[in-house]
Amino acid sequence: MGTQATIPARTGTRLARSAATVVVAVAVGLVLAPGTATAAPTNPSDTQLSQAQQAKADAAEQVGALSAALAAAQAQVDDARAESAIALDTFQGKQAEYEAAQSAADEAAAAARRARDDLAAARADLADFARQSYLQGSTSPTLEALMTAQGPTEMVERAALLEAAGAHQGSVVVQVSAAEQQATAADLTAQTALAQAATLEQQAADALAAAEALEVAARQQAAGLADRQAAVQQQLEQAQQTLLGLEGARAAAEQYAAQQTAAAARAAADQRATSHAVSAGAVTTAGAGSSAAAETAISAARRWLGTSYAWGGGSLSGPSVGWGIDAGVVGFDCSGLTRYAYAQAGISIPRNSSAQYSSLPRVSRSDLQRGDLVFWATDTSSPATIHHVAVYLGDGQILEAPESGSRVRVTAMRWSGFIGGARPSA
Structure with missing residues (x-):
């Protein structure tokens, strides 16, 4: 674990601080202006990208250093576990030796008890011999027995018996010794x-305690290393994600700039066409319109309440995949939703909001009715600055796909920036 301890703590702190700074910068840059259909993604600065690249490099360096420390520490863990296994094996061997020694001790104790019993019996025989000798007044009764014989035959018989008795008494003394x-x-x-x-039993207990201590230490060490590795790996992944996010933001910003240039060109063309139409008397005031068509369009739009906003999303048949900053998101943008809604009522209107405004019969604020389209512009005197469209529901409410990161909703009508209305059903 010594190798691991040498990794500078300042590296992790600097890495976390750098990553956090870059993440905040990206988050601030990607906030969308409320009430707009789209918002230009902020192009990260070269400094932000450089900081993100350095954060990733710092994380990679720390992961590399920690990997070396982990390898050394893992070797220590393996050694500790091997020592634990050896200690456990030693315990098992000592335990077997102890059990064999205990059996030998039990057998020796039994033999000692038998020897003591034999000694007691021999001593009893010796005491009996001594007592008989005392009662007879001599420890050698041979002569008395021969002298009291009634004849030669009896004397011979007594001599044989006495010889046997003497031999027995001698063996009693030998047996006692x-x-x-x-x-x-x-x-x-x-x-x-x-x-x-007892010694083997203590050795077995010591070996088992050593085995247990080594195993516990090895497990704790392995767990600590796993936690450390996971934390550093997470730092690296965060740094990588931050860098990828910035790179993606720059790509989105560049793509958006190109799209805005193209959109500006189209808007200029639309403005020229609108101006020409106005001068020729082509802009008309809407008539009563078809309430059935308006209600069909409203119902079609309501079906997708809660659907994600997707920049550039929405087709004649429903939600579609967005592009640019909402690449991969399935949903509607503002004009994609209004075009879809009126397509379900059998009415075809242009794809983008400024073209919808310029091509449809106009409605003033005082004449708005359910199903009309309402438009917002950054300059209410210039249709070329229209940036948002919604479906008017009456009673001060609208149905809209508001902005990136939000969902299709019903909300209160906003009069600030309102440039006018149009009636597709007229």
Whole structure:
């Protein structure tokens, strides 16, 4: 674990701080202006990209250093586990030796008990011999027995018997001496076996305790390393995501700029066409319109309440995949929703909001009715600055696809920036 401890803590702190700074910068840059159909993604500065690249490099360097530390520490873990296994094996061996020694001690104790019993019996025989000798007044009754014989034949018989008795009494003395020696030896063997068994038992207990301690330490060390590795890996992934986010933001900003240039060109063309139409008297005031068509369009739009806003999303058949800053998001943008809604009523209107405004019969604020389209512009005197369209529901409410990151909703009518209305059903 010494290798791991040498990794500078300042590296992780600097990495986390750099990543956090870049993430905040990106988050601020990608906030969309409320009430607009689209908002230009902020192009990250070269400094932000450089900081993100450095954060990623710092994280990669820390991961590399930690990987080396992890390898060394893992070797220590493996060694500790090997020592634990050896200690456990030693315990098992000592336990077997202890059990064998205990059996030997039990056998020695039994032999000692038998020797003591034999000694007691021999001593009893010796005491009986001594007592008989005392009662007869001599420890050698041979002469008395021969002298009291009634004849030669009886004397011969008594001599044979006395010879046998003398031999027996001699063996009793020998047996007592041997029994004493055996008893002493058996006691010594039993004591030695018990002492050996106690020693082995303690050795077994010590070996088991060592095995347990090594195993616990190894497990704790492995768990700590796993946590450390996960934390540093997460830092690296965060740095990588931050850098990718900035790179993606720059690409989106560049793409958006190109799209805006093209859109500006189209808007200029639409403005020229609108101006020409106005001068020729082509702009008309809407008539009563078809309430059935308006209600069909409203119903079609309501079906998609809660659907994600997707920049450039929405087709004649429903939601579609957005592009640019909403690449991959399935949903509607503002004009995509209004075009879809009136397509379900059998009425075809242009795709973008400024073209819808310029091509449809106009409605003033005082004449708005359910189903009319309402438009907002940054300059209410210039249709070329129209940026949002919604469906008017009456009673001061609209149905709209508001902005990137939000969902199709019903909300209150906003009069600030309102440039006018149009009636597709007229």
